[in-house]
Amino acid sequence: MRLIIPLAITFTSGMIMILNFFIPHQPFALLGDNLQEWYMIVASGAIFLGAANLLHVHFRKIRLKLKNWKYSPVTIVGFLVMIILGLFYGVTENLPFDYLFMNMVAPMGATMFSLLAFFVASAAFRAFRASNWRATLLLTSAFLVMLGQVPIGAMIWDKIPLAKVWLMAIPNTAGQRAVMIGAAMGVVATSLRMIFGIERSYLGGAD
Amino acid sequence: MNWEIVGIWLGAIVTLLLYSFLYRDNPFYKFAEHLFVGMSAGYWVIYSIFNVLIPNWWQNMFPPDGGFNWIWVIPGLFAMFMLARMVPKIAGLSRLALGMIVGTGAGLNMLTFFQSNALAQVKGTIFSVATGGVWSVFSSLVLVVGVVSGLVYFFFSKAHTGFTGKTANLGITILMVAFGASFGYTIMARLSLLIGRCTFLLEDWLPTIPRLLGIGG
Amino acid sequence: MADIFTKIGNLDRRIIFVLIALSVIIPILTDLIIPNIVGAEPSRDLFEFVDSLPPGSNVIISFDYDPSTMPELQPMAEAVVRHLFEKGHKIIGMALWPQGAALGQDAMSSLSDSLGKEQYQDWVNLGYKTGGGVMIVRLGTSMRAIFPTDRDNVPWSEIPMLQGINNLDDIQLVISLSAGDPGIIAWVMMAGDRYDIPIGGGCTAVSAPQLYTYLQTEQMVGLLGGLKGAADYETLVGIDNGQAIRGMSPQSVAHIAIMLFIIIGNVAYFMQKKRGGAR
Numbered sequence: 001m002r003l004i005i006p007l008a009i010t011f012t013s014g015m016i017m018i019l020n021f022f023i024p025h026q027p028f029a030l031l032g033d034n035l036q037e038w039y040m041i042v043a044s045g046a047i048f049l050g051a052a053n054l055l056h057v058h059f060r061k062i063r064l065k066l067k068n069w070k071y072s073p074v075t076i077v078g079f080l081v082m083i084i085l086g087l088f089y090g091v092t093e094n095l096p097f098d099y100l101f102m103n104m105v106a107p108m109g110a111t112m113f114s115l116l117a118f119f120v121a122s123a124a125f126r127a128f129r130a131s132n133w134r135a136t137l138l139l140t141s142a143f144l145v146m147l148g149q150v151p152i153g154a155m156i157w158d159k160i161p162l163a164k165v166w167l168m169a170i171p172n173t174a175g176q177r178a179v180m181i182g183a184a185m186g187v188v189a190t191s192l193r194m195i196f197g198i199e200r201s202y203l204g205g206a207d
Numbered sequence: 208m209n210w211e212i213v214g215i216w217l218g219a220i221v222t223l224l225l226y227s228f229l230y231r232d233n234p235f236y237k238f239a240e241h242l243f244v245g246m247s248a249g250y251w252v253i254y255s256i257f258n259v260l261i262p263n264w265w266q267n268m269f270p271p272d273g274g275f276n277w278i279w280v281i282p283g284l285f286a287m288f289m290l291a292r293m294v295p296k297i298a299g300l301s302r303l304a305l306g307m308i309v310g311t312g313a314g315l316n317m318l319t320f321f322q323s324n325a326l327a328q329v330k331g332t333i334f335s336v337a338t339g340g341v342w343s344v345f346s347s348l349v350l351v352v353g354v355v356s357g358l359v360y361f362f363f364s365k366a367h368t369g370f371t372g373k374t375a376n377l378g379i380t381i382l383m384v385a386f387g388a389s390f391g392y393t394i395m396a397r398l399s400l401l402i403g404r405c406t407f408l409l410e411d412w413l414p415t416i417p418r419l420l421g422i423g424g
Numbered sequence: 425m426a427d428i429f430t431k432i433g434n435l436d437r438r439i440i441f442v443l444i445a446l447s448v449i450i451p452i453l454t455d456l457i458i459p460n461i462v463g464a465e466p467s468r469d470l471f472e473f474v475d476s477l478p479p480g481s482n483v484i485i486s487f488d489y490d491p492s493t494m495p496e497l498q499p500m501a502e503a504v505v506r507h508l509f510e511k512g513h514k515i516i517g518m519a520l521w522p523q524g525a526a527l528g529q530d531a532m533s534s535l536s537d538s539l540g541k542e543q544y545q546d547w548v549n550l551g552y553k554t555g556g557g558v559m560i561v562r563l564g565t566s567m568r569a570i571f572p573t574d575r576d577n578v579p580w581s582e583i584p585m586l587q588g589i590n591n592l593d594d595i596q597l598v599i600s601l602s603a604g605d606p607g608i609i610a611w612v613m614m615a616g617d618r619y620d621i622p623i624g625g626g627c628t629a630v631s632a633p634q635l636y637t638y639l640q641t642e643q644m645v646g647l648l649g650g651l652k653g654a655a656d657y658e659t660l661v662g663i664d665n666g667q668a669i670r671g672m673s674p675q676s677v678a679h680i681a682i683m684l685f686i687i688i689g690n691v692a693y694f695m696q697k698k699r700g701g702a703r
Contacts, residue, residue: 005302014313036561040554040558041285042307042308068237078243098526102530103213103215106491109490110492113493116400117678122437128686165463171384174349176634177357178361181328192317195313203302229438254523258525399651402674402678405449
């Protein structure tokens with residue numbers, strides 16, 4: 001019983017979007033336009049939910065003195081500093097909020113992902129084995145792409161970049177397309193299941 | 208106070224704190240990691256307020272030239288229902304908001320994925336035009352055979368034996384080439400990020416040290 | 425001899441980290457420049473499409489990335505913005521990712537000053553909106569409904585270059601610089617296929633292989649894939665010492681280093697296996 005209203009909302013929202021696609025005239029145009037604008041507002045609610053959950057998790061860690069609890073105040077202080085500066089100064093360039101973003105958040109984000117370069121090199125050294133002919137084919141394809149993408153490849157042999165262009169345009173496109181079509185069928189099936197209320201896992205856990 | 212140099216030093220310090228993880232996990236890394244999580248979350252919230260909630264909700268509900276559009280209470284209410292998930296007694300209200308989000312997304316994605324990622328791709332395969340010459344014809348054949356055999360590999364309703372099995376095997380071969388290309392590009396992507404950080408440290412940060420020490424011109 | 429291959433196979437990963445770091449640091453410190461050559465790449469297709477647009481065309485640049493992918497996408501953003509300004513096109517900046525709005529502002533405002541362009545006459549930053557693909561669909565019917573103001577809260581009606589623009593039909597090209605989802609794929613599906621708007625893109629190298637499928641079907645007019653794509657566009661636009669072009673030298677050396685690691689790792693593995701099999 002408690003699921004009937006959410007499922008009805010899911011069905012109605014889904015059908016409005018589908019009908020809006022095929023019948024872009026009134027009243028479906030108005031319904032679709034409003035739903036699309038409302039979607040943005042409600043999706044923002046998810047961002048606030050994420051922030052509230054972050055604070056809840058870290059306050060709980062401090063209260064119960066869980067593992068690494070001494071770092072939780074750092075997260076909370078960082079969050080509050082950005083909130084206070086943002087509310088006071090706004091998001092305009094060169095003011096404190098934007099300054100902290102460009103000089104702290106941006107470098108930290110870039111650095112976190114750049115760590116992967118080291119781990120990918122280490123993993124490639126330890127685990128990438130040409131143990132059968134298919135793995136060798138994968139390795140050869142990877143080497144061709146890696147050489148073709150950089151100027152050194154053309155210096156070694158001027159046909160390497162051409163071979164890379166062909167490899168990306170033909171066999172890579174073929175393989176990626178097969179995956180893409182299969183995934184698209186999966187999305188269609190799952191979306192239909194969600195709209196008709198067969199798939200309900202997204203509603204679980206909130207009792 | 209030269210805020211530009213202060214900014215460069217802030218960036219360099221947090222970069223080096225995070226890179227200390229490469230030696231081993233340590234308190235400096237944990238400090239920087241937790242700081243990043245908190246500041247990023249704060250950033251997202253502020254941007255949602257200034258770029259979405261105020262112009263697209265508040266100013267629609269209370270237009271600058273006066274009045275009140277009651278209809279905009281509905282999305283505001285649904286956004287608050289999302290937050291209800293934090294309160295166990297009223298957490299069920301969040302299902303209403305989730306229903307709207309999921310329904311809208313599912314309705315839209317169903318059609319657009321089918322149109323763009325299925326129909327258009329099938330059409331592109333059928334009409335992969337050989338512009339002339341043996342190589343062009345060969346390439347088109349590889350494309351068509353590759354897509355079909357790749358799809359056969361993902362078709363699990365029939366056992367991969369006999370002709371189906373041979374086609375699926377060919378499909379795996381094409382997929383291996385595609386995954387090799389993905390691996391090569393992934394390596395490139397990760398290295399590019401490292402190059403960006405090293406460039407910052409070597410070309411932006413290091414030159415500030417002699418300036419601060421009063422060395423050099 | 426067997427010991428060497430075992431030692432190599434069990435090499436401390438921190439040694440690999442140091443070697444990778446050196447393969448990047450040394451080319452940067454020595455200012456090694458390896459000239460970038462642009463072949464028959466999708467980056468050339470995007471460049472030629474922008475070139476073919478009539479002057480004064482309205483082009484949306486969607487900055488759909490965050491600082492973690494700045495090294496690849498920010499050089500692309502600067503090269504594309506420069507090209508569009510030089511051809512006299514109007515740039516409408518926006519973002520599907522919150523941090524993209526600030527990074528796009530950085531690119532557009534710095535180049536606007538140096539190329540004598542004026543905000544609100546030649547470019548505008550509408551900022552970030554949530555919603556991804558759903559938001560893009562609404563842009564197809566009314567852009568003003570989604571962006572009643574720009575990023576700095578200037579109302580749509582007070583921005584001269586936006587007068588006469590109602591929806592995506594008034595846009596001649598969308599370029600999405602994207603690090604993931606929402607990004608290029610959302611633009612292709614919601615704007616390209618639904619409203620027939622030409623879509624170009626720049627993406628991280630991780631996403632590039634998948635997007636080649638859209639190039640072949642002409643759902644995209646061109647693609648800049650990773651740092652190489654950024655370097656290609658800088659070369660074509662005529663940016664001599666661009667960030668991406670300079671990045672290709674350490675990229676080359678690091679690629680060779682990783683290929684050597686893989687080869688050495690395989691040699692050590694097969695020699696260990698052979699010795700193990702001989703016993």
